[in-house]
Amino acid sequence: EAAVTQSPRNKVAVTGGKVTLSCNQTNNHNNMYWYRQDTGHGLRLIHYSYGAGSTEKGDIPDGYKASRPSQENFSLILELATPSQTSVYFCASGDAETGGRQNTLYFGAGTRLSVL
Amino acid sequence: QQQVRQSPQSLTVWEGETAILNCSYENSAFDYFPWYQQFPGEGPALLIAIRSVSDKKEDGGFTIFFNKREKNLSLHIKDSQPGDSATYFCAARRGSALGRLHFGAGTQLIVIP
Numbered sequence: 001e002a003a004v005t006q007s008p009r010n011k012v013a014v015t016g017g018k019v020t021l022s023c024n025q026t027n028n029h030n031n032m033y034w035y036r037q038d039t040g041h042g043l044r045l046i047h048y049s050y051g052a053g054s055t056e057k058g059d060i061p062d063g064y065k066a067s068r069p070s071q072e073n074f075s076l077i078l079e080l081a082t083p084s085q086t087s088v089y090f091c092a093s094g095d096a097e098t099g100g101r102q103n104t105l106y107f108g109a110g111t112r113l114s115v116l
Numbered sequence: 117q118q119q120v121r122q123s124p125q126s127l128t129v130w131e132g133e134t135a136i137l138n139c140s141y142e143n144s145a146f147d148y149f150p151w152y153q154q155f156p157g158e159g160p161a162l163l164i165a166i167r168s169v170s171d172k173k174e175d176g177g178f179t180i181f182f183n184k185r186e187k188n189l190s191l192h193i194k195d196s197q198p199g200d201s202a203t204y205f206c207a208a209r210r211g212s213a214l215g216r217l218h219f220g221a222g223t224q225l226i227v228i229p
Contacts, residue, residue: 004159035219042120042205042219043160058216090159104150105217107159 003027006091006108013115019078021111023091031094032074033105034058034066036087043090049074081115088112119143120208122220130228135196137223139206140188146208150217151180151191154203163204164191196227 003026013019025032030051035043045058047066055066063085065077074093078085092105123138139149150165166173166180166189173180177194193200203224207217 040221042122042221043217044219045216048216092159104162105152105160107161109157109159 004091004093004106004108006089006111009109009111011111011113013078013081013113015082015115017081017115019081019085019113019115021076021078021089021091021113023074023076023108024072025074025091025093025106026072027093027106028071029093029095029106030071032068033092033094034064034074034076035090035092036060037090037110038087046076046089083115086113086115118221119146119218120206120220122204122206122223124223125221126224126226128226128228129196131197133196135193135200135225135227137191137193137204137206137225138188139190139220140186141208141218142187143208143210143218144187145210146218147211148209149180149182149189150207150209151178152205152207152219154205154222160205193225196225198227198229201225201227 005024007022033048034046044060046064049055049068067075089111091108094105119142121140129135147168151163152160153163154160164175164178171182179192182189203222205222206220209217
C-alpha cells in the first residue's frame with residue numbers, strides 16, 4: 001500500500017505570512033500532486049510534478065508555488081497567505097502504471113490550514 | 117467551470133438498501149472514470165474505476181454503470197452498510213493527461229442502521 005505523509009496536519013497562519021506544506025511518499029512514484037478541498041468544489045488541482053526538479057501548474061495555481069527537490073518530497077508554498085486560502089490540502093502520488101491499477105492516486109491524510 | 121458534476125449532494129438510505137450516486141461530465145475526451153471514497157479525517161482512496169470502452173464494472177457490492185452517449189455514469193452500492201457512510205467523489209481524466217483528474221464536488225452518503 002502506498003504511503004503518503006503530510007505535515008503538519010493542522011496549521012494556523014496569519015494573513016501575509018509564509019506557509020509551507022510538506023509531503024513525503026515512500027513508494028517511488030514519479031508523479032505527485034497538490035489538491036485543495038472545499039465544500040461544494042470537491043478536489044481542485046493546484047500544482048503537480050512529474051519528477052524531481054519539475055513542477056507544473058494545475059487548475060488553480062494562483063497564490064501558490066511548489067517545489068520538488070527529490071523523488072520523495074513535494075512541498076506547497078504560500079508566500080503571502082490570504083484568508084481565501086483557508087482549506088484542506090491533500091497531497092497525492094501515483095504513476096501511470098501502478099501494479100495494474102493504472103493511474104491510481106494515493107492521497108495523504110490532509111492538512112487543515114486556517115489563515116486568520 | 118465544473119467539468120464533472122455529481123448528484124445528489126447528500127443521500128441518506130437505510131441499511132440494506134441500494135444507494136445510487138450520479139455523475140455527469142462535459143468533456144467527450146474523458147476516457148477514465150474513477151470513484152474515490154473518503155472517510156472523515158482521511159484522504160480519498162480509490163474505490164472502483166471504469167474506462168469508456170465499458171458500460172459496466174463490478175467490484176464486490178459496488179457497480180458502475182456508464183453511458184457514453186449521455187455522458188453520465190452512476191455508482192450503485194448494493195446492500196448498503198453503515199460502514200459505507202462516506203463521501204464519494206466521481207472523477208474523470210483524458211487518456212494523455214497523466215493523472216490530471218477532474219473531481220466532482222462529491223456526494224455524502226449516510227447509511228442508517
